[in-house]
Amino acid sequence: MADQAEKLRKIMGKYSKKENINESKARKAKFIGVTSGKGGVGKTNFTVNLAISLRKLGYKVVIVDGDLGLANVALITGTCLEYNISDIFLQGKSIFDIMTEGPDGIKIISGGSGITEFHLLNGENLNRFINEIEKLENYFDFIIMDTGAGISENVIKFLLLADDLVLLITPDPTSLMDGYALLKTVVLYGYIGDIKTVINMAGSKKEAEEVYNKLNGVSNRFLNRDVEFLDYLNKSSIVANAVKKQRPFVLDKPNSSVSKKINNIALKFIDTEKSKFLKTKSFSQRFKEFFLGEGDLNK
Numbered sequence: 289m290a291d292q293a294e295k296l297r298k299i300m301g302k303y304s305k306k307e308n309i310n311e312s313k314a315r316k317a318k319f320i321g322v323t324s325g326k327g328g329v330g331k332t333n334f335t336v337n338l339a340i341s342l343r344k345l346g347y348k349v350v351i352v353d354g355d356l357g358l359a360n361v362a363l364i365t366g367t368c369l370e371y372n373i374s375d376i377f378l379q380g381k382s383i384f385d386i387m388t389e390g391p392d393g394i395k396i397i398s399g400g401s402g403i404t405e406f407h408l409l410n411g412e413n414l415n416r417f418i419n420e421i422e423k424l425e426n427y428f429d430f431i432i433m434d435t436g437a438g439i440s441e442n443v444i445k446f447l448l449l450a451d452d453l454v455l456l457i458t459p460d461p462t463s464l465m466d467g468y469a470l471l472k473t474v475v476l477y478g479y480i481g482d483i484k485t486v487i488n489m490a491g492s493k494k495e496a497e498e499v500y501n502k503l504n505g506v507s508n509r510f511l512n513r514d515v516e517f518l519d520y521l522n523k524s525s526i527v528a529n530a531v532k533k534q535r536p537f538v539l540d541k542p543n544s545s546v547s548k549k550i551n552n553i554a555l556k557f558i559d560t561e562k563s564k565f566l567k568t569k570s571f572s573q574r575f576k577e578f579f580l581g582e583g584d585l586n587k
Contacts, residue, residue, distance in 0.1 A: 317428045319571040320557070321450030324457065325466025327437040330488045331456045332360040333527060335434040337538045337547070339394045341554035344538075347429040350387065350395040354435045354446055361434055362398065365390050366534030372398040376420060377413045383420035391536055395428075422572045430557075431571065439470050447474050449574045452482045452557070454518065458489045459499050468506055475511045483513060486553065487520040496520030518553050521546055 322338075324331045339349045353361040362369045371379075371386035383397070390396045424431055433450070435443045447453055453474065457467040471483065485503060490496035497520075504515045521527075524546045530537035538547045569577075 316570040317425045317431045318451050318557075319449065320430060320432045320452045320454060321435060321447045322432060322454045322456065323435045323443060323447055323470060324437050324455065324463070325439070325468070325470040326463055329437075329456045329458050329463055330521070330527070331437065332364055332434050333531065333536075334454075334456055334486060334488065334521075334550075335432055336361060336364050336391075336394075337536050337550045338554060338557075339390075339430070339432050340392045340536055340538050341550050342430055342557065343392055343394050344551075345554060345558060347558070348395075348427060349430045349432065350397060350424060350428045351390070352397045352399065352431060352433045354399050354433045354443075361390075361396055362388075364531060364534060365396065365536065367391075367396055369396065369398040373417075376417060383423050391539060418572050418576050421575060422570075425570055425572055438466070439473050443470075444473060444477060445578065448477055448479050449571055449578060450479075450481055451571070452484060453479065455483065455485045455515070456488050457485060457499065457503065458487070459491065459495055464499060464503060468503060471503075471507060471513075471515070472511060475513055482516065483507075484516040484518045486518050489523045490520045491523060493520065518556060519549050521549055 322331055322335045335351060339351050343349045351361055361367070367388055367390050369388050371381055371388075373386065375381040375386050376383065386397060388396045388398075433446055435446060437443075455467050455471060457463045467485075475483075485500060487496040487499050490499070497517075500515075500517045500520075504517070507513050507515050522545065524544070526537050526541045526544050526546055530540045533540060537544065538550055541547055
């Protein structure tokens with residue numbers, strides 16, 4: 289653990305001063321889509337704790353709660369969300385107006401139930417929303433979307449725009465099956481970003497590796513795609529207790545093994561070179577092409 293601590297100190301020293309908005313204008317945020325094939329696998333909990341871990345490393349992080357109509361991010365963090373994305377159109381709010389301060393300096397944006405069918409995202413509203421998204425890209429280092437579970441049209445739309453897709457599954461056979469079904473869908477729709485997985489609620493390292501090998505095996509065989517193994521998270525009462533307290537476990541029990549694993553995963557996101565998907569186009573550019581049909585999404 290000494291090596292990890294030293295690495296964290298170096299990274300903190302390098303990135304702890306990234307608070308000046310003028311310094312961030314030259315870059316674009318990395319967009320991470322966190323998803324699962326079924327509910328109840330700990331997706332939102334993972335998203336919140338990953339965001340806080342990245343924030344502790346000196347990065348500006350915003351969570352977009354894409355589980356429309358079900359503000360689970362707010363529940364887990366104990367945050368009161370006054371506005372959601374629909375208020376951009378209905379009340380003339382900016383993206384920063386609807387943003388809420390979350391634990392340890394992360395920011396949270398609620399999708400709300402008013403845009404469940406994206407009926408507000410058309411014409412002039414769509415252009416305005418793209419402009420607002422561009423503001424996020426020019427200010428934040430990471431935009432993390434916590435999608436709804438399962439294979440719905442809205443989930444797939446946003447996952448296709450992600451630089452990195454993180455699929456959470458558990459050793460439960462139905463979770464593995466549903467996770468692969470979602471993975472198959474996004475690949476068949478042309479997703480070319482990086483695909484990663486976290487095995488949650490694993491009984492042991494061996495069990496987690498067996499689940500990962502099954503997922504990666506079928507993905508390689510039938511989809512010709514590799515899935516990167518980020519890590520596994522053990523079953524832990526610490527996680528359940530943190531949810532009850534509405535206090536993320538990386539803050540409630542920072543020295544626990546599950547918190548250290550989240551920190552390791554955060555390190556992997558900042559250590560790896562940005563994907564070819566991110567290098568070519570920003571999230572707002574890809575969003576515009578996807579919804580307005582301008583250009584080729586996969587270039």
